[in-house]
Amino acid sequence: MPGEALGVAEAARDREIAGLVVSWFEGAARPLAWRTDLGTSPVPRDPYTCLVAEAMSQQTQITRVEAYLERFLERFPSVAALARADEVDVLALWSGLGYYRRARNLHAAARVIAEQFDGRVPEDVAELRRLPGVGSYTAGAVASIVFHRRAPLVDANVQRVLQRLDAHEATGKEASAWAWERAGGLLDALGSAEKLPAYARLNEGLMELGATICLPMPAQARCGSCPLAGHCLARAKGLVGVIPRPKGVSVKKRLVCAVVVVIDAGGRVLVEQRAESGMWSKMWQAPTLECAKRPTQQQVAEFAVMKSADGARLVRAGGFVHQTTHRTIRFVVFAVRAVACRRKGGAGRKWVQPGALQGLGISTAARRAIEMGVGAFGYPGPPGRAS
Secondary structure (H helix, E strand, C coil): CHHHHHHHHHHHHHHHHHHHHHHHHHHHCCCCCCCCCCCCCCCCCCHHHHHHHHHHHCCCCHHHHHHHHHHHHHHCCCHHHHHHCCHHHHHHHHCCCCCCHHHHHHHHHHHHHHHHCCCCCCCCHHHHCCCCCCCHHHHHHHHHHHCCCCCCCCCHHHHHHHHHHHCCCCCHHHHHHHHHHHHHHHHHCCCCHHHCHHHHHHHHHHHHHHHHCCCCCCCCCCHHHCCCHHHCHHHHHCCCCCCCCCCCCCCCEEEEEEEEEEECCCCCEEEEECCCCCCCCCCEECCEEEECCCCCHHHHHHHHHHHCEECCCCEEEEEEEEECCCEEEEEEEEEEECCEECCCCECCEEEECHHHHHHCCECHHHHHHHHHHHHHCCCCCCCCCCC
């Protein structure tokens, strides 16, 4: 029957595709810090390390993750160590990596693992999904890569590879649902239980192809080096440039942050902790006035007096633009010497030496603003401790 013949042909194609990806990955995988089980005799990976690495890798370049991962694991080498940690210390070690909600979720997940799973990262996808911040992708990654479960995973890279492979032109939720089903079908094509470690190889191989070969921009895609080139329908049909379809450009919200860097006679700067919700929640910063449009010098001066400094001259230190996923933020930085302070240090407020900023949970933008303000008065910013 034609239909049966087509089904046999499709199954054979899937088996060949899965096998090609597994073989290619074993020879071409990048030697990332958390990949300890490559080769013909896998050494099981540490599930905690995998969980941390996956959290850090979300919307972040792998090259940036490796340095942060090493420092993080030195400070918090186990689930128990992270569960016991203070959130302030976790955020401080995450500073500069961005998307700080990931750090909070990872910290919360460690506490759930310690309290509900006897300190052992769960193996099952459904149980992994119970952890804060763990969605379908991360659960599939940990279950398949660490525990060799049949668990598909789909991120932007995998979805792009699969859509080009089958010349699937859908977009949005329809494309995502299709990609998850397609990824599961390729896992099924691996066959018998003796090939369980290949689940990890196939999943990571698809991710690696999307990250290094099947790149988003057609001009960058290395189709000639792709192990699946002979099976890629988008390449055969000349559709690599239109699959997946480009997303529409979203309009970012605009925000102005007028930062007042208050410096005392000892060169210390005043920092305050942000609110518990919203952008950069609970992170540290210099006193900052947030506005829809640029405030006047008089408004900034009144804000500086309200916050700390009486009888001091406000100096314009500079400015810069900081981009986040959803916002374009223009920072306008001022510096002022603290002649008299209305408020002293206390909860949510402290004086620190500029060299001690790395010990706080502080965003890259907030650190840059403080350094700009300190530089306006020529302070060298010697290392010091928070007080």
